Amino acid sequence: MKTSLQAIRSNMHSEQAETELQAQDSTPILMPSPRALSQIRLFTMPRGGLDRLSFRTWDTISVLVPDEKPIEDTIELRGHYVIERRDPTSADWRSAAVDIFMRELSVTGTSQKFGRVHARLNDHIGNVSGGQVRAGTIYDSPVDSPKMCEMMGYMLFELSDIGATVFNKEPIQLQHSITHIPPIGQGGGTREGVEVALYRIDDPDGRPAAVLHRVKTHIGAWLEE
Numbered sequence: 001m002k003t004s005l006q007a008i009r010s011n012m013h014s015e016q017a018e019t020e021l022q023a024q025d026s027t028p029i030l031m032p033s034p035r036a037l038s039q040i041r042l043f044t045m046p047r048g049g050l051d052r053l054s055f056r057t058w059d060t061i062s063v064l065v066p067d068e069k070p071i072e073d074t075i076e077l078r079g080h081y082v083i084e085r086r087d088p089t090s091a092d093w094r095s096a097a098v099d100i101f102m103r104e105l106s107v108t109g110t111s112q113k114f115g116r117v118h119a120r121l122n123d124h125i126g127n128v129s130g131g132q133v134r135a136g137t138i139y140d141s142p143v144d145s146p147k148m149c150e151m152m153g154y155m156l157f158e159l160s161d162i163g164a165t166v167f168n169k170e171p172i173q174l175q176h177s178i179t180h181i182p183p184i185g186q187g188g189g190t191r192e193g194v195e196v197a198l199y200r201i202d203d204p205d206g207r208p209a210a211v212l213h214r215v216k217t218h219i220g221a222w223l224e225e
Contacts, residue, residue, distance in 0.1 A: 011037070028091040037221060040180050044094050044142060048087040050103070051182045054220030055081045057107055057189075060213040061198075063114050063162065068152060068209045070211070071113050079107035082221055085181065098133040098181065101211060105129075115161025122154045122167050131174075138177060149176040149183065157198060157210070166198035166210050174217060183217070189216040 003142075028222035033049030034040045056075045062070040070158040082104035105121045121129055131152050135147035152171035159166065197208035 028093070030088065030091045033085075034182070035222070037055075037184065038140070040184065042180050043093045044180070045088045045091050045098075046181055047094055048085045048098075049083050049182075050082065052080060052082045052104075052223050053182065053184065054221065054223055055105070055107055056218040057214040058214075059117070059118075059119070059213075061111075061117075062210055062211045062213060063159070064211065065209075067080045072213070073111040073113040074214075075109045075111045075117050077107035077109040077117060077119055079105070081107075083107040083182065088133075093147070094134075094137050094145075095135055097135040100131055100133065100149070100151065102129040102151060104147075105153075105155070116159070118158040118160070119155050120158075122156045125154050125167065125169070127152075127154045127171070129155075131169075133172070133178065133181065144175045147203055149178050149180060149188075151176075152191070157212075158169070159210075164209055165201045167201055167204075168196050168198055168212065170196055172196055172212065172215060174215065176219070184219055184221050187218040189215065190214055 031041060031046045033046045056061045057103040058074055059077060060072065062072040064070050073108060078213050081102060084101045086099040088096040088098045102121060105119065108118045110116050115218055129152065131150045134150065136211045139145040139149055151174040152170060153167060153174060157166050172190065173189070176183055176186060178186055194213060198210040198212055200206060200209045
């Protein structure tokens, strides 16, 4: 009987140790910051990093003309941006938050109605373009729900062919539903019905010269340094 009890206790201790080891093994850890598509993992938090990514947007802008109907067009802009990611607050996808900062932006396109457009960061207004990958997930699913990424942007729009450079005083709020970091291959943009006033840089306190109605975005892969 004694031998049988000892065997049972030994088995129980072995099972408990195995369970504890499995629990430790299932604890999420921060992954290295990806540098290639093959290194991206769904619903997994990587360490912080700096990503120079191709970036495409479709911006709907109205140029305001005194005593005339606004000239509105949607312009496809292509180029790149640079995003700095801080280390996440947790290695757990569901609970983690990540502070992000836009360090560079340059996208260019041509409107069929008012000519060339070049958008870049506004480094002179005093507001930092940045945001956060929010804690929590969009849907109530523990392992496969996307997170909300929000970015507040302050931009300059160079409208070369009409001789105006305009900027926003209120932030352009971009939202992306993301399943991995960096969110290569994913997109988002502003909410419907947005109207962001754009002011001439040479008349910042005057009346708005244009209005940004919408931005749609697509995030591409890394670019060569």
